[in-house]
Amino acid sequence: MQSQLPFSPEQASNFAPHVDDLMLFITLICLFFAVAVTAAIIIFFFKYHRKSPNEVGVPIHGDSRLEAAWMIVPLILAMGMFGWGAVVYVDYRHAPPDALDIYVIGKQWMWKAQQPNGLREINELHVPAGRDVRLILASEDVIHDFFVPAFRVKMDVVPGHYNTMWFRPTKPGRYHFFCSQYCGTNHAIMGGWVTVMEPADYAAWLSGSSGAEANPVVAGEKLFAEKACVTCHVPNGTGRAPSLNGVFGAKVLLADGSTVVADEAYIQESILQPNAKIVAGYQPLMPTFQGQLTEEQILALIAYIKSLQSQPVPATGSGIAPTTEKR
Amino acid sequence: MPHEDYLNARYGIRSWLLTTDHKRIALLWLGSVTVFFFIGGLFATMIRIHLLTPTGYLVTPETYNKLFTMHGVAMIFFFLIPSIPAVLGNFLIPLMIGAKDLAFPKLNLLSWYIYMIGGCFVLYSFATGGLDTGWTFYTPLSSIYSNSAVTPAVIGIFINGFSSILTGLNFIVTIHTMRAPGMTWFRLPLFVWAHYATSMIMILGTPVIAITLLLVGLERMFHLGFFNPALGGDPILFQHLFWFYSHPAVYIMILPAMGVISEIIPTFARKPIFGYSFIAGSSIAIAVIGFLVWAHHMFVTGESVYAALTFSFLSYLVAIPSAVKVFNWTSTLYKGSISWDTPMIYAFGFIGLFLIGGLTGLFLACLGLDIHIHDTYFVVAHFHYIMVGGAVMGYVGGLHFWWPKITGRLYPEALARTAAITLFVGFNLTFFPQFILGYLGMPRRYHTYPPEFQVLNVLSTAGASILALGYLLPMLYLTWSMRYGKVAGQNPWPATGLEWKTDSPPPTENFDVTPEVTWEPYDFKNRPDLGLAAGAPSLAPAHGDD
Amino acid sequence: MHRTGELYGQFETLEQQKETAALGMWVFLVTEVLFFGGMFLTYTINRRAFGTAFGICSNTLDIKLGAGNTVVLILSSLTMAMAVWSAQVGKKKLASIFLIATLGLGTVFLGVKAIEYKQKFDHHLIPGRSFDMKYHPAHPMPGDDLEELDKEKQEVDKAFAVDPDINAHGQLYFSLYFGMTGLHALHMIIGAGLLLWLIKASFAGRFTPQYNTPVEVVGLYWHFVDIVWIYLFPLLYLIDRHR
Amino acid sequence: MSEHIVSPKIYLVIFASLMLGTGITVWAAFQDFGKFNIVIALVIATIKATLVVLYFMHARYSPRRTQMVIVCSVFWLAIMLALTLTDYDTRSPRETRLAPSAISQLLRA
Numbered sequence A: 001m002q003s004q005l006p007f008s009p010e011q012a013s014n015f016a017p018h019v020d021d022l023m024l025f026i027t028l029i030c031l032f033f034a035v036a037v038t039a040a041i042i043i044f045f046f047k048y049h050r051k052s053p054n055e056v057g058v059p060i061h062g063d064s065r066l067e068a069a070w071m072i073v074p075l076i077l078a079m080g081m082f083g084w085g086a087v088v089y090v091d092y093r094h095a096p097p098d099a100l101d102i103y104v105i106g107k108q109w110m111w112k113a114q115q116p117n118g119l120r121e122i123n124e125l126h127v128p129a130g131r132d133v134r135l136i137l138a139s140e141d142v143i144h145d146f147f148v149p150a151f152r153v154k155m156d157v158v159p160g161h162y163n164t165m166w167f168r169p170t171k172p173g174r175y176h177f178f179c180s181q182y183c184g185t186n187h188a189i190m191g192g193w194v195t196v197m198e199p200a201d202y203a204a205w206l207s208g209s210s211g212a213e214a215n216p217v218v219a220g221e222k223l224f225a226e227k228a229c230v231t232c233h234v235p236n237g238t239g240r241a242p243s244l245n246g247v248f249g250a251k252v253l254l255a256d257g258s259t260v261v262a263d264e265a266y267i268q269e270s271i272l273q274p275n276a277k278i279v280a281g282y283q284p285l286m287p288t289f290q291g292q293l294t295e296e297q298i299l300a301l302i303a304y305i306k307s308l309q310s311q312p313v314p315a316t317g318s319g320i321a322p323t324t325e326k327r
Numbered sequence B: 001m002p003h004e005d006y007l008n009a010r011y012g013i014r015s016w017l018l019t020t021d022h023k024r025i026a027l028l029w030l031g032s033v034t035v036f037f038f039i040g041g042l043f044a045t046m047i048r049i050h051l052l053t054p055t056g057y058l059v060t061p062e063t064y065n066k067l068f069t070m071h072g073v074a075m076i077f078f079f080l081i082p083s084i085p086a087v088l089g090n091f092l093i094p095l096m097i098g099a100k101d102l103a104f105p106k107l108n109l110l111s112w113y114i115y116m117i118g119g120c121f122v123l124y125s126f127a128t129g130g131l132d133t134g135w136t137f138y139t140p141l142s143s144i145y146s147n148s149a150v151t152p153a154v155i156g157i158f159i160n161g162f163s164s165i166l167t168g169l170n171f172i173v174t175i176h177t178m179r180a181p182g183m184t185w186f187r188l189p190l191f192v193w194a195h196y197a198t199s200m201i202m203i204l205g206t207p208v209i210a211i212t213l214l215l216v217g218l219e220r221m222f223h224l225g226f227f228n229p230a231l232g233g234d235p236i237l238f239q240h241l242f243w244f245y246s247h248p249a250v251y252i253m254i255l256p257a258m259g260v261i262s263e264i265i266p267t268f269a270r271k272p273i274f275g276y277s278f279i280a281g282s283s284i285a286i287a288v289i290g291f292l293v294w295a296h297h298m299f300v301t302g303e304s305v306y307a308a309l310t311f312s313f314l315s316y317l318v319a320i321p322s323a324v325k326v327f328n329w330t331s332t333l334y335k336g337s338i339s340w341d342t343p344m345i346y347a348f349g350f351i352g353l354f355l356i357g358g359l360t361g362l363f364l365a366c367l368g369l370d371i372h373i374h375d376t377y378f379v380v381a382h383f384h385y386i387m388v389g390g391a392v393m394g395y396v397g398g399l400h401f402w403w404p405k406i407t408g409r410l411y412p413e414a415l416a417r418t419a420a421i422t423l424f425v426g427f428n429l430t431f432f433p434q435f436i437l438g439y440l441g442m443p444r445r446y447h448t449y450p451p452e453f454q455v456l457n458v459l460s461t462a463g464a465s466i467l468a469l470g471y472l473l474p475m476l477y478l479t480w481s482m483r484y485g486k487v488a489g490q491n492p493w494p495a496t497g498l499e500w501k502t503d504s505p506p507p508t509e510n511f512d513v514t515p516e517v518t519w520e521p522y523d524f525k526n527r528p529d530l531g532l533a534a535g536a537p538s539l540a541p542a543h544g545d546d
Numbered sequence C: 001m002h003r004t005g006e007l008y009g010q011f012e013t014l015e016q017q018k019e020t021a022a023l024g025m026w027v028f029l030v031t032e033v034l035f036f037g038g039m040f041l042t043y044t045i046n047r048r049a050f051g052t053a054f055g056i057c058s059n060t061l062d063i064k065l066g067a068g069n070t071v072v073l074i075l076s077s078l079t080m081a082m083a084v085w086s087a088q089v090g091k092k093k094l095a096s097i098f099l100i101a102t103l104g105l106g107t108v109f110l111g112v113k114a115i116e117y118k119q120k121f122d123h124h125l126i127p128g129r130s131f132d133m134k135y136h137p138a139h140p141m142p143g144d145d146l147e148e149l150d151k152e153k154q155e156v157d158k159a160f161a162v163d164p165d166i167n168a169h170g171q172l173y174f175s176l177y178f179g180m181t182g183l184h185a186l187h188m189i190i191g192a193g194l195l196l197w198l199i200k201a202s203f204a205g206r207f208t209p210q211y212n213t214p215v216e217v218v219g220l221y222w223h224f225v226d227i228v229w230i231y232l233f234p235l236l237y238l239i240d241r242h243r
Numbered sequence D: 001m002s003e004h005i006v007s008p009k010i011y012l013v014i015f016a017s018l019m020l021g022t023g024i025t026v027w028a029a030f031q032d033f034g035k036f037n038i039v040i041a042l043v044i045a046t047i048k049a050t051l052v053v054l055y056f057m058h059a060r061y062s063p064r065r066t067q068m069v070i071v072c073s074v075f076w077l078a079i080m081l082a083l084t085l086t087d088y089d090t091r092s093p094r095e096t097r098l099a100p101s102a103i104s105q106l107l108r109a
Helices: A015-047 A064-093 A199-206 A216-226 A264-272 A295-310 B013-017 B022-050 B061-097 B105-127 B141-145 B150-177 B190-222 B235-269 B276-292 B305-333 B342-365 B367-373 B377-407 B413-440 B451-484 C014-049 C051-059 C063-089 C092-122 C146-162 C166-203 C213-237 D008-029 D036-056 D064-089 D100-108
Strands: A100-107 A110-114 A120-122 A124-128 A133-139 A144-148 A153-157 A163-167 A173-179 A192-197 A251-253 A259-261
Touching: A015 A064, A015 B305, A015 B342, A015 B367, A064 B305, A064 B342, A064 B367, A100 A124, A100 A144, A100 A153, A110 A124, A120 A124, A120 A216, A124 A199, A133 A144, A133 A153, A153 A163, A153 B367, A192 A199, A216 A295, A264 A295, B013 B022, B022 B061, B022 B105, B022 B377, B022 B451, B061 B105, B061 B150, B061 B190, B061 B235, B061 B377, B105 B150, B141 B150, B141 B190, B150 B190, B150 C014, B190 B235, B190 B276, B190 C014, B190 C166, B190 D064, B235 B276, B235 B305, B235 B342, B235 B377, B235 C014, B235 D064, B276 B305, B276 D064, B305 B342, B305 B367, B305 D064, B342 B367, B342 B377, B342 B413, B367 B413, B377 B413, B377 B451, B413 B451, C014 C051, C014 C166, C014 C213, C014 D064, C051 C146, C051 C166, C063 C092, C063 C213, C063 D008, C063 D036, C092 C166, C092 C213, C146 C166, C166 C213, C213 D008, C213 D036, D008 D036
Parallel strands: A100 A133, A124 A192
Antiparallel strands: A100 A110, A110 A120, A133 A163, A144 A153, A144 A173, A173 A192, A251 A259
16 A cells, blocks of 8 residues: 655545655655755865965866766666656556546536536536546636646646546545636636545436435536526625625615615526616626526525525625615 | 946936947846836735635735736746846856957847837736736637737737847857957856857747747737637647747746856856866757757647657756756865855855756656646746746846946945845745645645645745845845945956956946957966965955955 | 947957858848748648648639749849849949849739738638638629639538538638738838838948948848748648649 | 858859749649648758758858858757647547537537
């Protein structure tokens, strides 16, 4: 078994031990040179410190054998690093033929994944442990990058290209994934979680028996991302539309100065006729979703927004009427 | 008796803005790159303060993205690339080779004006909407999706490219045709060799970034599709073109700094540099091999496996000439007569930081490791070690070393040493934690980050505040010394170069009579004029630890 | 730096000054090679990917105008070389005549280029929203060879059937066509400005067998612009003529 | 170093060769040589360019360092083209470029 390097993320894929070993190998070589050179400098620094103002050093012009040695030895070591790195990389770039194919699509600023059976996920990715998984990556707009530190792998998601990456998760758990190629405003929040499940759990989850799909809050959260609500209704209040954290049940200040209590009816109206009531300080930008959502989906969205009641309300950008203006 | 030098030969604003004297032009550059350094530094300060807390402390995501983009653009294109060549190189190359001026003095002035025009475009872009594409301008984000002022910025950088080209052209031609009698190629100071190599990159690389950014600008203005996949173009092609210049551009920054260090070390160890021809040759080798490695920035873009192997292999080759330099500098210290003057402290700092920066390059060139650390803070730390730890340490060290020649005055030694050590400590505190952050998986260009990364970010910000102090100090005492510093004399250290054979500050025509070079470089033994021979009266003023 | 006669202050001898100027121009031309090189690379990558579209679009260019322009430009290189020779051997009048001839030929080249651009504009082949490869075959202009046009129409229709993105790829071709020839034309215009300056100096009798560096250096530049065209002509006009 | 004056006779011979080269290029373009059409065109263009550099631009009679400068420019251009093509020429077909219509299909999905 591999022991964990200090200062490294958890090891959860087949590549993680290899990458960490490489890291250790190169670090040790570099440490040797760094320490040797630094030690030499410090020793010379004190040992040959100028003793009298007119002192001159011993004129030594060079030594070709020494030069040859310190070209050849580092070259050999460098070739070692190159070779080992190449082995890992070539393995990484050639997915095993029977790998499980999952499509991952990046767009500003969310990730959509599609499981082999067509099940879709937003900013989540479920994969079975012990199985080779190949991600087929595509972008709808700019270049993104799918990066899972615990797996030690990443690959750019380039518009106009299909890139692929693969890994074999080794340890069930939940791991961060990030967008690692700068892609615009919300690059930093374009991430999510990879859930590695035991194969049996994964199979059950795929067939829907985990109940995740039946839960309206979860379904609503998915819709909220899928319909790109989240791109404007940014939770921290920096988006083009108000944050919805804590809005449900609160009084909302409207553009015409009046207030309204955010109940189910108000939310439904806001989804279907967004321009009916505009929150103070915001532009009427939201498109209508009339005819694009089933009743069930609207209910799911409302359930999700209700669930945000307990989330922290940002200082600005929430649309909630200040309490002092209640009277 | 008032002594006439290049500073007091003529007076008035016109005598500066229309000068063709390379020394005055160097001072114009000094002023303007310093302005851009502090603009870039201001952005950096705001970035570090913002990252104190995981959710971001100071600014909105849009603003944060603009801050790091503008930090990069200001620092790379308008500070680092011109800094040492245009300031120190401009001032010193004619002096070092015994020429009256550069080969094309008017082009030299034009180069500064082009820089200023380019700079104005970029500042206009900063002021009117900012720039949020990252300094790398990756398409299609920069060509279609960004709503910021990309067009003026790319025009500014396009224009600025010609400034770089003209400077490089001037240096190459000057070094070929303007050397004084006896100044053979292998008697050239290593600073000049380094600038020759740098100029090669400027000449061969800069036009490519110019045309590339021009295409991006055209794409934005006229909806063309060179790099836009929706119109059949290819964003990967942009990256090839961009890095064809922008990787060698790193060597534009570091090679001149290596040249500075190669001057400082023999001077303060008072012995010939170890392996002169190897250091000279390694500069050229870096310039040439540096052009063969660019796609190591693209290992995870889906470039072909074969290309990745080729570029990784070539990237390891470029490590060798860099290693040769470090080993030779270290060996030069052996049996030297080492003084602890400020430039030497900077030289030691440079070697230490460049060592870490260079060695971590080996991690990134390693294909298997790059799939994990690419585009994380590991990269950020790595290139700051090279560009700030290396290039800026070299620049500030060089400024100290030649300050007596430029201004005729000495800086306050004790204060200067303190500043050098502050810089070294502050720098390491700022950027070393970022290596760890990177390996832990924190991607770069994040305005908000998971809470587990906070401790290291706070450490980095704390270090940055020390670093900022380290930059402000020299700015203040160097300015102070211009008026109040001790008068330096011709050759205060003493050093062996031709530039120290003329007055400080030098007269407008550099030398009263064209000098003839009869000695080998960095030779202290056979130079009675340095006043170091046993028993000879010392011409060098006592330079105590005041 | 003060100047003594034709010798600038930073130099020791006229010889050194002349060599320096020539080397400076050569180094500048290296930069130019890489500058155009970026475009040639973009061209190469796209032509390899979209050969069909590039072939069809290339065939819409007027080969007579293109070949004629090649002859004009090479002829102007000859007159430029003769101008350098005249200056070197001290035939001041002849030098002026050759310089004027060079400028004239350069202007003819630019005029022909303008005619070609206008034609593309009329045919809706300027990259942008109105770009349409089907437009010209469907809307013949006066003086068009209808038979040729019919062939073009069939070719375009066939290409559209195979590749629905042919219009996008065609736009890439024309972006590159206008980019490369436009950049080349810009260099011609700069060259024409330099020639005007030379002609003025030449009339003032400034060029002698001892001092003719400006003529020689501008000559280098002019020949370089000619070389760029020597490559542009087959790469843009002659992609797919044999079909 | 005294300057070398090229005689007008040589200029005329070079001019004639360039004209001939142009003629051959146009003629060759109308013949079907398969993928060699582009090779022939580039070879002729390179011969023409070489003649211009050597004689019109006097590179043949220039100092060694000027010739080095010329070689450098060609060498670096070759680096740029060749190393970029190592990427494009060796991509796996799976990772080739998507057409715009395929992208818009993807967007609709």
